[in-house]
Amino acid sequence: MSDEYENKTGYQAQSSESITSSSIGSGVATDIDYVRPAENAEQDLYHGHSFITKWIFCQDAKVIGVQYFLLATFTGVIGLVLSWLMRLQLGFPGAAGFMTAEHYYQFVTMHGMIMVVYFLTALFLGGFGNYLIPLMVGARDMVFPYLNMVSFWSFFVAVAVLLASFFVPGGPTGSGWTLYPPQAILEGTPGSGMGIILMCVSLILFVAGFTMGGLNYLITILQARTRGMTLMRMPLTVWGIFTATVLAMLAFPALLVGSLMMMLDKLLATSFFMPTILKAGEILEYGGGSPILFQHLFWFFGHPEVYIVALPAFGIVSDLISVHSRKNIFGYRMMVWAIVGIGALSFFVWAHHMYVSGMNPWFGFFFATTTLIIAVPTAMKVYNWILTLWRGNIRLNVVMLWCLGFIVTFVNGGITGIFLGNVSVDVPLSDTYFVVAHFHMVMGIAPLMVIMGAVYHWFPLVAGRFLNETLGKWHFWLTFLGAYSIYFPMHYLGFIGVPRRYFEMYDSPYMTSAVGMNEFISTAAFIVGAAQFILIFNIIKTLKTGKPAGHNPWQANSLEWLTPSVPPEHGNWGEKLPVVHRWPYDFSVPGSREDFITQTTPPSDVKDSKVEKT
Amino acid sequence: MGNILKKLFGTLLEKPWESERAAIDNVHEGKTFNISAQKSAVIIIFGIATVLFSLVFTSYLYTLPPGQDTKYLLRPNLLWINTLTLFFVSYFFNKVTNDLKKKETSKIKKNFLIIGGLSYLFLLGQIFFWVQLLKSGNYVSTNSYFANFYVFTALHGLHLLGGLFFWGKVSSRVLKLEQNKILEEEKNISALSLYWTYLLIVWLMFFLMIYIFNDAFIAWCQSLLP
Numbered sequence: 001m002s003d004e005y006e007n008k009t010g011y012q013a014q015s016s017e018s019i020t021s022s023s024i025g026s027g028v029a030t031d032i033d034y035v036r037p038a039e040n041a042e043q044d045l046y047h048g049h050s051f052i053t054k055w056i057f058c059q060d061a062k063v064i065g066v067q068y069f070l071l072a073t074f075t076g077v078i079g080l081v082l083s084w085l086m087r088l089q090l091g092f093p094g095a096a097g098f099m100t101a102e103h104y105y106q107f108v109t110m111h112g113m114i115m116v117v118y119f120l121t122a123l124f125l126g127g128f129g130n131y132l133i134p135l136m137v138g139a140r141d142m143v144f145p146y147l148n149m150v151s152f153w154s155f156f157v158a159v160a161v162l163l164a165s166f167f168v169p170g171g172p173t174g175s176g177w178t179l180y181p182p183q184a185i186l187e188g189t190p191g192s193g194m195g196i197i198l199m200c201v202s203l204i205l206f207v208a209g210f211t212m213g214g215l216n217y218l219i220t221i222l223q224a225r226t227r228g229m230t231l232m233r234m235p236l237t238v239w240g241i242f243t244a245t246v247l248a249m250l251a252f253p254a255l256l257v258g259s260l261m262m263m264l265d266k267l268l269a270t271s272f273f274m275p276t277i278l279k280a281g282e283i284l285e286y287g288g289g290s291p292i293l294f295q296h297l298f299w300f301f302g303h304p305e306v307y308i309v310a311l312p313a314f315g316i317v318s319d320l321i322s323v324h325s326r327k328n329i330f331g332y333r334m335m336v337w338a339i340v341g342i343g344a345l346s347f348f349v350w351a352h353h354m355y356v357s358g359m360n361p362w363f364g365f366f367f368a369t370t371t372l373i374i375a376v377p378t379a380m381k382v383y384n385w386i387l388t389l390w391r392g393n394i395r396l397n398v399v400m401l402w403c404l405g406f407i408v409t410f411v412n413g414g415i416t417g418i419f420l421g422n423v424s425v426d427v428p429l430s431d432t433y434f435v436v437a438h439f440h441m442v443m444g445i446a447p448l449m450v451i452m453g454a455v456y457h458w459f460p461l462v463a464g465r466f467l468n469e470t471l472g473k474w475h476f477w478l479t480f481l482g483a484y485s486i487y488f489p490m491h492y493l494g495f496i497g498v499p500r501r502y503f504e505m506y507d508s509p510y511m512t513s514a515v516g517m518n519e520f521i522s523t524a525a526f527i528v529g530a531a532q533f534i535l536i537f538n539i540i541k542t543l544k545t546g547k548p549a550g551h552n553p554w555q556a557n558s559l560e561w562l563t564p565s566v567p568p569e570h571g572n573w574g575e576k577l578p579v580v581h582r583w584p585y586d587f588s589v590p591g592s593r594e595d596f597i598t599q600t601t602p603p604s605d606v607k608d609s610k611v612e613k614t
Numbered sequence: 615m616g617n618i619l620k621k622l623f624g625t626l627l628e629k630p631w632e633s634e635r636a637a638i639d640n641v642h643e644g645k646t647f648n649i650s651a652q653k654s655a656v657i658i659i660f661g662i663a664t665v666l667f668s669l670v671f672t673s674y675l676y677t678l679p680p681g682q683d684t685k686y687l688l689r690p691n692l693l694w695i696n697t698l699t700l701f702f703v704s705y706f707f708n709k710v711t712n713d714l715k716k717k718e719t720s721k722i723k724k725n726f727l728i729i730g731g732l733s734y735l736f737l738l739g740q741i742f743f744w745v746q747l748l749k750s751g752n753y754v755s756t757n758s759y760f761a762n763f764y765v766f767t768a769l770h771g772l773h774l775l776g777g778l779f780f781w782g783k784v785s786s787r788v789l790k791l792e793q794n795k796i797l798e799e800e801k802n803i804s805a806l807s808l809y810w811t812y813l814l815i816v817w818l819m820f821f822l823m824i825y826i827f828n829d830a831f832i833a834w835c836q837s838l839l840p
Contacts, residue, residue: 219651253666254669261673293676581640583631
């Protein structure tokens with residue numbers, strides 16, 4: 001195989017913890033810069049020569065990362081436009097003349113699915129994962145580059161199939177992003193014909209494609225790191241992406257099974273999720289299935305999905321905060337434990353989405369308990385971010401603003417999550433705007449802030465130029481204040497009982513009292529959406545006239561900034577792979593000449609420095 | 615398993631910022647496990663496929679209503695022969711991997727071809743059994759017992775087809791190689807062997823499920839109760 005990573009000498013690899021000082025040999029005693037000679041054969045990379053093999057059907061993980069990023073952003077913009085249309089209807093009913101109730105439900109559905117799966121998941125794992133993993137662990141590329149390319153093109157086809165549903169008779173499915181049967185496939189629900197079938201096909205393609213990509217991320221991180229890069233020397237970004245990928249690999253099969261079975265229910269009249277149904281006095285051909293089974297399958301995927309988005313965000317923001325406050329991350333080991341712990345716990349909380357589904361009430365007790373337990377490692381992370389900032393040499397640039405915005409927003413959304421995790425509080429708030437406000441804060445706006453911070457942070461690496469700071473600050477403040485203008489009032493709407501997924505507010509005291517607030521929220525939504533185009537303008541402007549960034553412009557320590565050329569070329573490292581001598585968080589080390597010591601700096605170069613114990 | 619847990623928890627306890635630890639970490643080779651990338655991929659696929667098949671199995675148990683007609687599947691049928699075929703595939707894979715260990719390459723090409731042939735035979739047998747089922751009036755929509763049977767066999771067959779795709783890639787290289795160079799493909803062949811063993815285990819579990827989790831068997835168990 002051209003993408004083979006082999007160990008020709010048959011060297012018995014030892015895990016870091018199993019290497020003892022006696023097994024290191026005399027090299028350490030006599031030479032503090034000692035590095036074990038390279039024992040793995042170089043990876044044989046495929047180098048494209050034509051435009052098509054270099055930029056379209058490309059096997060370079062960095063190009064694939066950018067492809068993922070662009071396609072996910074494109075679908076994200078579609079999701080944004082759909083949210084504008086929904087807010088137009090809610091704030092100013094009838095203003096969008098073409099919009100019927102059916103259209104509204106279709107937009108709700110497509111907005112939700114696009115944003116969660118095709119935008120956030122694809123962008124974090126496909127975009128940042130592909131670009132950063134090989135660079136951060138010191139590999140030349142992913143272990144199976146060809147499979148990686150197939151993964152992106154499967155995603156491309158999945159997006160094409162999803163968007164095709166806008167153009168089929170009946171339009172896309174309007175059953176809500178949760179696609180609950182039986183209504184999803186029965187007449188009367190918008191898009192119950194081709195719409196739901198295309199949605200299921202698209203999801204199956206997405207899962208199949210992601211599995212190929214995920215396989216690459218995991219094996220590259222586990223088996224293809226450079227010398228000296230132990231697991232506990234990896235940046236938290238890689239830990240976040242790694243754990244999220246493990247979750248995705250275990251959770252996506254549930255989505256695949258659910259989609260497949262629902263498609264069979266629709267096309268071949270099976271009854272996996274279909275109970276006996278009486279419609280207009282006539283018994284339908286279905287019978288014996290369970291709609292609750294679909295809900296279990298969906299949320300067995302759906303809840304880990306929250307962490308599939310959140311964990312990479314946690315990892316990335318940890319690195320950004322550390323670099324831009326010039327301090328080592330507070331409690332690195334605890335951060336790793338928390339990422340792993342949250343990942344494991346996320347598989348035991350899914351039914352907190354189903355308190356009102358009619359399942360056994362004892363389930364509610366169990367899942368409320370596990371849900372509250374998951375708040376512990378999550379809170380640990382928040383404390384550690386704040387303690388990293390504490391007495392740091394904070395650079396209050398655009399990247400840091402996004403990080404601070406993330407912490408505040410995540411705490412906000414997290415606390416309302418504790419409300420909803422309790423059965424007795426959830427039941428009256430279920431299906432109200434309180435829930436909409438909660439999940440948009442915690443898994444919409446908060447991860448989006450990390451994405452934005454990451455874009456401003458790594459753009460100089462990808463393009464070799466700094467994004468404009470002034471435009472960046474406009475972008476941040478409009479988004480931050482705007483997002484709070486949208487979602488804070490929504491909590492109140494939820495408290496007064498305004499239900500979600502309603503096309504129009506019917507005539508009742510609490511509904512009519514919400515009119516003014518809905519107008520305000522919608523206006524804020526238009527402004528926040530439009531503010532995102534500042535970034536697109538900034539990128540175009542920067543590519544033409546931006547300030548050149550040069551090597552390692554943020555004075556970071558991790559490997560991605562230490563490539564011989566910026567932007568990194570195919571193969572990443574030129575002649576020799578880097579050798580790692582330390583973790584990536586040696587900032588402001590006492591006794592060191594500079595306030596950062598890169599991962600590749602040998603000990604002899606920083607003899608007088610003393611690392612702080614954390 | 616114990617080693618993996620020790621490795622995992624041992625790793626999570628490391629303090630990478632300490633100079634004593636740095637001396638140990640500096641000589642780390644960069645790999646976590648001493649296995650090839652191909653074998654790592656197969657092991658990860660095991661994990662994913664196990665979740666997938668377990669979910670289908672759980673769904674089946676969840677929706678198993680009483681009074682389903684399961685007679686056709688419980689009679690002696692082609693599935694027994696197909697199962698035997700799959701056993702033979704694993705037998706020949708075992709021969710190939712043993713030969714590779716002993717560095718005896720004379721029969722590897724022949725046995726590798728037999729493996730592919732038998733695997734396709736298994737798939738043909740499964741399709742033929744589907745045809746028999748359909749002719750007997752047991753469709754995917756007949757009841758949840760048959761619906762799950764079709765879904766499970768289809769997913770299992772798709773996994774086997776995926777394996778056969780890589781078998782095709784590897785065998786096209788193996789057939790072109792001279793006898794003494796076949797050992798270069800050892801990693802790929804042993805990864806494929808592992809994958810086929812897994813598919814045999816999955817199939818056996820499912821085969822067992824057909825006979826245990828059906829109304830006839832449950833009724834028989836109940837009849838034993840006083």
